[in-house]
Amino acid sequence: GEIYNFQQLRRTLEECGHAFRTNSDTEVIVHAYEEWGEECLREFRGMFAFAVWDARSSGVSWDAARGARIFIARDRLGIKPLYYSSANGALLFASEVRALIASGCIAPRVAADSLESYLLFGSVAEPSTLVEGVFSLPPGHCVTLAANAPPSELRPKRYWDFSDAALRAEGPRPKTFQEAARQLRPLLEETVRDHLIADVPVGVFLSSGLDSTALVALASRAQSDLHTLTVVFPEQQFSEAKISRETAKHFKTNHQEVLLTPDQVLAQLDEAVSALDQPTMDGLNTYFVSWAAHQAGLKVALSGLGGDEVFGGYSTFTTTPRAEFVAEMGRWVPGPLRRLTARVAVKIAPGDAVRKAAAAWRSPGDFPHAYYFTRILFTPSRVRRLLAPYFESVEQRGNGQAPDSVWRQRMEETARQARRLDSFTAVSCFELQSYMVNTLLRDTDSVSMANSLEVRVPLLDHRLV
Numbered sequence: 001g002e003i004y005n006f007q008q009l010r011r012t013l014e015e016c017g018h019a020f021r022t023n024s025d026t027e028v029i030v031h032a033y034e035e036w037g038e039e040c041l042r043e044f045r046g047m048f049a050f051a052v053w054d055a056r057s058s059g060v061s062w063d064a065a066r067g068a069r070i071f072i073a074r075d076r077l078g079i080k081p082l083y084y085s086s087a088n089g090a091l092l093f094a095s096e097v098r099a100l101i102a103s104g105c106i107a108p109r110v111a112a113d114s115l116e117s118y119l120l121f122g123s124v125a126e127p128s129t130l131v132e133g134v135f136s137l138p139p140g141h142c143v144t145l146a147a148n149a150p151p152s153e154l155r156p157k158r159y160w161d162f163s164d165a166a167l168r169a170e171g172p173r174p175k176t177f178q179e180a181a182r183q184l185r186p187l188l189e190e191t192v193r194d195h196l197i198a199d200v201p202v203g204v205f206l207s208s209g210l211d212s213t214a215l216v217a218l219a220s221r222a223q224s225d226l227h228t229l230t231v232v233f234p235e236q237q238f239s240e241a242k243i244s245r246e247t248a249k250h251f252k253t254n255h256q257e258v259l260l261t262p263d264q265v266l267a268q269l270d271e272a273v274s275a276l277d278q279p280t281m282d283g284l285n286t287y288f289v290s291w292a293a294h295q296a297g298l299k300v301a302l303s304g305l306g307g308d309e310v311f312g313g314y315s316t317f318t319t320t321p322r323a324e325f326v327a328e329m330g331r332w333v334p335g336p337l338r339r340l341t342a343r344v345a346v347k348i349a350p351g352d353a354v355r356k357a358a359a360a361w362r363s364p365g366d367f368p369h370a371y372y373f374t375r376i377l378f379t380p381s382r383v384r385r386l387l388a389p390y391f392e393s394v395e396q397r398g399n400g401q402a403p404d405s406v407w408r409q410r411m412e413e414t415a416r417q418a419r420r421l422d423s424f425t426a427v428s429c430f431e432l433q434s435y436m437v438n439t440l441l442r443d444t445d446s447v448s449m450a451n452s453l454e455v456r457v458p459l460l461d462h463r464l465v
Contacts, residue, residue: 001046001047001048002454003044003048004191004194004197005043005194006024009044010028010031013028018034025046029048029050030052041073041159045194045463047079047460049073049075050072050073051072051093054069056068068147070147072143074137074141077139077140078437081095081442082136083097083129084135084137085133085134086151086152086154089151095445097131101131109131109133113128114130115387116383116384119386119387120383122280122377123281123442124278124438125438126138126437127407128405128406128407130279139433141157142156143155143157160462163418163420166428191458191459191461191464198300201297201299202226202227203300204229204253204301205303207240207304210304210313211308212303213247216228217251219302220251225254226253227296228244228247229256229289229293232258232260245257265284275451277446278446280442286447286448287451291451299453300454300456305440305459306459306460310432310460312424316427320370320423320427323356323373323374324370326360326361327361327373330360338363339362356379357373359379362379362381363380363381367411368414369414369430371427411434
């Protein structure tokens with residue numbers, strides 16, 4: 001990962017008496033942990049997953065080392081992944097699920113409840129993974145485990161959550177749109193400037209959209225030799241070349257276009273799928289953008305990811321209140337009548353929006369909040385029918401007999417957080433902790449790393465969020 005405020009932290013730590021050997025942001029983590037312990041996480045701005053082996057209380061022998069402990073942490077918004085498991089009394093952790101499987105300590109068995117979430121949403125919902133017994137450390141969480149403690153005692157501890165941050169934001173709340181813009185602008189400028197710090201070529205993924213255009217506008221002011229990259233297609237109706245070309249010309253960037261043809265996609269399809277750590281409906285496009293950046297010679301690229309989640313760019317910001325209304329009405333209608341009318345509605349108007357609304361009406365209790373109906377691919381009843389012949393636990397859940405899986409417990413927790421917030425911010429809470437972390441960030445990390453590219457996301461600076 002990257003700690004973007006490491007230079008300021010280094011100065012603070014040097015004033016506390018710490019002596020540094022390198023100029024890296026990684027060394028700042030070590031000294032910050034020495035100085036502040038677990039509280040060091042509150043000081044870091046950036047994307048990270050790290051582990052610290054703390055042997056200060058132990059000696060040099062193995063018996064003495066049992067008094068040591070390990071501290072594991074993940075950034076606030078889950079930009080970087082961190083997975084863990086246990087086998088034969090040992091704790092294992094890695095940045096990819098397949099690394100844990102490669103250890104030979106874990107049986108690669110498919111987790112039925114994770115497969116259920118994949119069919120529901122197109123990606124495996126955190127903190128579950130597709131592999132039984134392997135879990136993701138949730139965003140904004142950390143773990144401290146004594147070396148002589150069994151891994152079963154591992155309890156992730158939350159150090160940051162979105163709802164607390166939203167409700168306790170520092171400073172006066174803006175009263176008008178213009179006042180909000182004045183407060184936001186310097187923060188945007190600062191976070192983009194921080195994300196440009198690198199000793200290798202830095203570029204920006206440039207589409208015709210608002211988020212990436214805003215990044216280019218701000219970055220071009222901070223860096224004169226800015227690179228921009230656009231993936232273009234032979235089919236003009238899908239190509240964003242014209243607008244992105246005009247944007248690049250306006251801001252005088254070093255612009256490159258990479259043409260992606262159907263034959264190229266087919267030729268690289270196996271490689272693209274292999275780059276994914278877990279299956280997803282949405283990762284191949286990110287793979288080809290990252291591949292294009294690598295072809296263009298970039299090592300670091302800025303992405304506008306997070307803009308839709310924070311600033312309300314998705315249709316879910318308008319459809320979620322409607323889904324809530326439908327689900328709430330459904331709770332007052334007898335089950336048989338709901339099922340009958342849902343079937344009729346889908347037959348009369350077989351569109352995607354009606355199908356999702358019918359699912360919320362038919363079984364409003366399938367999810368802890370109606371938002372989740374707006375993101376489904378298959379309906380919960382359909383998924384249960386698909387999986388029931390193979391997994392008894394899925395059939396039991398349909399009958400209300402099986403306990404909730406860990407990803408459903410995480411959904412419940414997110415819904416509890418969202419209930420504290422206004423309707424707009426509640427949808428932000430759901431988007432940041434579901435679609436973004438389960439699909440967009442996970443896919444971006446695995447496929448960009450496969451192309452030796454580091455993707456940075458300035459719009460997910462936690463202070464800005």
